[in-house]
């Protein structure tokens with residue numbers, strides 16, 4: 288791998304400020320060519336318990352630092368991310384596959400959470416409540432929860448970590464991170480920078496490897512007071528069950544099934560632009576990627592033909608190739624799933640406007656695809672495809688489309704394009720989702736609350752709300768006054 292600072296490439300566990308190795312190793316592969324990038328030490332239960340112990344010990348001192356002291360360390364960590372942005376983007380593109388330009392974008396996005404929460408950490412205010420007794424006062428403070436177990440996915444290997452580590456550390460919590468086994472190298476590089484930023488030993492620990500063993504140790508430990516998970520709804524539900532035994536707090540950022548509605552009064556060119564951004568970002572592997580396009584009858588043909596035209600201009604290639612816009616899918620299983628959704632849809636009457644098959648590049652590459660005439664009997668309508676396929680459905684009325692859009696257990700993001708102000712309010716309020724993009728295809732930013740309703744999760748990340756997930760409210764009644 289062509290990076291300037293080779294020390295960013297680590298292959299062990301980071302526990303209590305030290306890198307450790309193991310004989311049990313697993314290969315991290317490059318999804319663009321299937322080659323092994325490196326082999327890394329595989330952690331299990333004992334390494335996770337050691338990391339929890341380190342985090343528990345470090346919590347005693349870290350929580351006592353002033354908010355400003357913690358803020359300065361978190362801010363410095365973010366600055367170091369930006370100082371190493373090219374190397375971090377190279378590591379990310381190599382292990383995750385996204386185009387290098389997108390990887391650079393994610394590096395900035397990741398750093399933005401440290402900048403934001405370094406500031407928010409200084410504003411964890413309490414309250415003074417008018418008392419119910421003349422001789423007493425009521426004071427409310429907010430305290431860090433304690434040791435946090437963070438479990439993150441492969442699709443955003445840096446930003447999903449910093450969106451958790453930023454608020455946790457700024458609030459005074461310590462962390463044991465388990466990154467996805469598909470993309471551990473970005474998280475390890477982050478640990479190298481944590482040390483350089485002056486984050487004390489034990490405050491941020493990283494263990495990668497056996498998901499069930501690491502997850503089990505985190506969930507069973509009574510020292511871990513909170514789990515922050517981003518990933519599939521299936522695993523999120525499992526963790527929720529496991530959290531019951533020690534009554535842990537949970538933040539769950541789970542899967543989506545985002546609708547994107549184009550009404551007949553929409554600016555069609557703007558809708559196509561928004562559709563391209565929200566559907567094809569990260570080759571369709573984003574939890575807020577559109578999964579279902581609903582287009583009103585009278586603009587259906589205009590929208591779908593313009594969308595297919597725009598999709599035809601995308602370039603499928605290795606993320607390091609100039610002008611690449613669509614990298615490989617993360618692995619063979621992901622490519623199989625996308626193919627099965629397209630095959631099922633076509634067998635049930637969908638029409639391929641462009642794409643529709645694996646790319647001639649082979650491996651995990653899939654052609655960006657637009658399907659017309661899709662209906663709700665197809666798999667693609669009911670499962671998160673997590674790939675570059677735009678499935679287009681027709682609708683005639685506002686009531687009908689709201690019912691279709693909400694007819695899912697998921698409720699993460701939803702998008703619509705319309706200009707009529709009454710319609711805009713009705714639809715925005717009627718959509719059952721945590722996030723609504725109105726005449727906008729990209730909704731993610733560190734300054735706004737990110738999270739879902741229904742089976743898309745619990746809690747919010749980013750924004751002023753994001754830090755609330757890492758603090759406990761304490762009520763003190765001061766009597767005898």
Ligand SMILES: NC(=O)c1ccc[n+]([C@@H]2O[C@H](COP(=O)([O-])OP(=O)(O)OC[C@H]3O[C@@H](n4cnc5c(N)ncnc54)[C@H](O)[C@@H]3O)[C@@H](O)[C@H]2O)c1
Nearest residue numbers: 439440441466467498499502518519522540541542543574
């Ligand atoms: N809502 C959000 O903010 C958000 C963001 C990114 C991804 N996602 C969702 O994540 C999914 C894709 O990511 P993925 O394939 O990595 O998800 P995944 O659920 O398979 O894995 C996520 C993480 O959980 C770990 N894991 C797996 N089994 C575990 C177990 N038994 N105990 C503990 N940890 C376990 C994995 O190793 C990984 O680190 C999609 O559904 C996507 O929508 C959601």
Ligand SMILES: O=C[C@H](O)CS(=O)(=O)O
Nearest residue numbers: 442443572573574575731
């Ligand atoms: O995959 C889902 C994410 O949360 C990525 S982003 O925050 O929308 O960039």
